[in-house]
Amino acid sequence: MSVRYRSGLLVLVAAAGLGGCAVLETMRKCGAGCPGDAALTAAVQTRLGEHTALLAPNRVYVSTLDGIVYLSGQVATDAQRLDAVQIARATPGVTRVVDTVALEYTGR
DSSP: OOHHHHHHHHHHHHHHHHOHHHHHHHHHHHTTOOTTHHHHHHHHHHHHHTOGGGSTTOEEEEEEETTEEEEEEEESSHHHHHHHHHHHHTSTTOOEEEEOOEEOOOOO
């Protein structure tokens, strides 16, 4: 996924999670990312990687903007989705988690 596409996607997810005014304020304050956001994303990704139930074929993507972690992707069960949210919330420095992780479509 290109950096430009990913940045645009982050802004759209942020707009949905925070509301337009909050996103604009954050963008004015930090541009495409605030100090520490990349480290926070890496910390959450590392913690998620320690849980085998969240590894492939599940896909949980992590983006951070101003200390708010945005989770997206797809997992097989609601328990896995909730685990991902709890893991992100327990990561030091995370101020809020916005969960847009989808459940796997089973065709039923």
